[in-house]
Amino acid sequence: MSGSLFIGLMSGTSLDGVDAVLASFDARGLPTQLARVSVPFPDDLKHEMLALNSVGNNELARSALAANALARVYAAAVDQLLNLAGIQASEVLAIGAHGQTVRHSPAQGYTIQLNSPALLAELTGISVVADFRSRDVAAGGQGAPLVPVFHAGVFAAGHPRVVLNLGGIANITILRPGAEPLGFDTGPANVLMDMWCHMRTGHPFDADGAWGASGVVHARLLRHFLDAEPWFSLPAPKSTGRDLFHWSWLESRLTSVCAELNLASQPRAEDIQATLRALTAHCATDAIRNYAPDAQDVLVCGGGARNAALMQDLQALLPCPVLATDHAGISSQDVEALAFAWLAWAHRQGVAASKPAVTGARGPRILGACWPA
Numbered sequence: 306m307s308g309s310l311f312i313g314l315m316s317g318t319s320l321d322g323v324d325a326v327l328a329s330f331d332a333r334g335l336p337t338q339l340a341r342v343s344v345p346f347p348d349d350l351k352h353e354m355l356a357l358n359s360v361g362n363n364e365l366a367r368s369a370l371a372a373n374a375l376a377r378v379y380a381a382a383v384d385q386l387l388n389l390a391g392i393q394a395s396e397v398l399a400i401g402a403h404g405q406t407v408r409h410s411p412a413q414g415y416t417i418q419l420n421s422p423a424l425l426a427e428l429t430g431i432s433v434v435a436d437f438r439s440r441d442v443a444a445g446g447q448g449a450p451l452v453p454v455f456h457a458g459v460f461a462a463g464h465p466r467v468v469l470n471l472g473g474i475a476n477i478t479i480l481r482p483g484a485e486p487l488g489f490d491t492g493p494a495n496v497l498m499d500m501w502c503h504m505r506t507g508h509p510f511d512a513d514g515a516w517g518a519s520g521v522v523h524a525r526l527l528r529h530f531l532d533a534e535p536w537f538s539l540p541a542p543k544s545t546g547r548d549l550f551h552w553s554w555l556e557s558r559l560t561s562v563c564a565e566l567n568l569a570s571q572p573r574a575e576d577i578q579a580t581l582r583a584l585t586a587h588c589a590t591d592a593i594r595n596y597a598p599d600a601q602d603v604l605v606c607g608g609g610a611r612n613a614a615l616m617q618d619l620q621a622l623l624p625c626p627v628l629a630t631d632h633a634g635i636s637s638q639d640v641e642a643l644a645f646a647w648l649a650w651a652h653r654q655g656v657a658a659s660k661p662a663v664t665g666a667r668g669p670r671i672l673g674a675c676w677p678a
């Protein structure tokens with residue numbers, strides 16, 4: 306096999322689990338994907354990592370234990386990948402492991418991803434590159450998004466294009482021929498929808514968007530969601546996470562809309578779900594219209610690409626085609642994990658993976674640190 310083998314492990318804000326890919330990279334950093342797996346988080350780990358997003362008792366010790374548990378799930382994903390591909394651990398140059406974000410506060414100079422790269426290296430016998438965001442934050446940047454340079458490598462076209470990642474949070478990459486990529490977070494993607502869906506139906510997410518599609522968008526509530534949140538009107542570069550879009554964000558807005566509209570009870574649960582979906586679609590398409598009105602297509606990745614109702618909303622709000630990245634050769638479920646394999650490749654190559662135009666940092670930086678095998 307030609308090229309160098311890397312593994313990417315991505316576990317994002319949604320807390321759904323780990324997406325893992327094994328890929329070989331050529332000298333220019335272009336990937337050929339060899340295998341992929343998704344490993345869901347055990348319920349207790351998911352709940353603990355969710356709890357660690359908020360202030361709580363004995364956080365330091367609990368974080369260390371959760372990080373070790375996460376490393377064990379990561380190691381299981383690596384093991385499955387190697388078995389699927391028939392590859393030995395010794396053939397893989399490095400794993401790029403994102404870790405689990407529990408705080409993201411670049412304005413205060415920190416971002417925290419729970420991770421235990423030392424344990425992951427120990428369990429797998431493979432070098433681990435991790436802690437990708439902190440150097441960019443130290444250089445005055447947002448530490449996010451880190452994927453635009455990778456998106457440019459694999460999705461650049463002969464025309465202006467936007468890549469929209471719909472994970473827990475949504476981020477866009479703007480690609481124009483001959484120009485540096487741009488990118489920033491646009492707001493919630495699935496995080497609020499998942500919260501509401503779980504609260505009202507017991508399901509972790511709204512499969513295919515069917516429940517939300519049975520409801521009707523509540524126009525006043527949507528307006529209130531958009532108007533009452535100053536973050537939406539901040540200029541790029543910007544990033545966000547569960548620090549802002551948490552349960553009380555949603556609860557307080559539902560309460561104030563009911564008071565404002567003099568409603569004795571909340572809108573129907575499915576209407577709220579439809580409205581949260583519309584919020585995701587509006588935030589993303591407003592950003593695209595404002596920053597990339599020349600885009601000739603929008604490629605969507607992340608779990609939100611599987612929400613048919615959300616994809617329809619996006620298409621209804623944009624004049625250009627909205628397609629899953631599968632149409633450009635990479636499964637929408639694998640783009641972000643592949644990006645973290647690329648970030649490990651970039652670290653090993655000494656390639657600066659961050660762009661000041663994206664994160665607002667003082668300059669490009671080599672991201673991550675390596676825990677050798």
Ligand SMILES: Nc1ncnc2c1ncn2[C@@H]1O[C@H](COP(=O)(O)OP(=O)(O)O)[C@@H](O)[C@H]1O
Nearest residue numbers: 317318319472473495510512513607608609611
């Ligand atoms: N079949 C589906 N229908 C609707 N939404 C889905 C589906 N599959 C996944 N999702 C959504 O995608 C989310 C996971 O997306 P992902 O890209 O992994 O996000 P993150 O990077 O935050 O982990 C889930 O929490 C869920 O909201």
Ligand SMILES: [Mg+2]
Nearest residue numbers: 317319321322
């Ligand atoms: Mg995920």
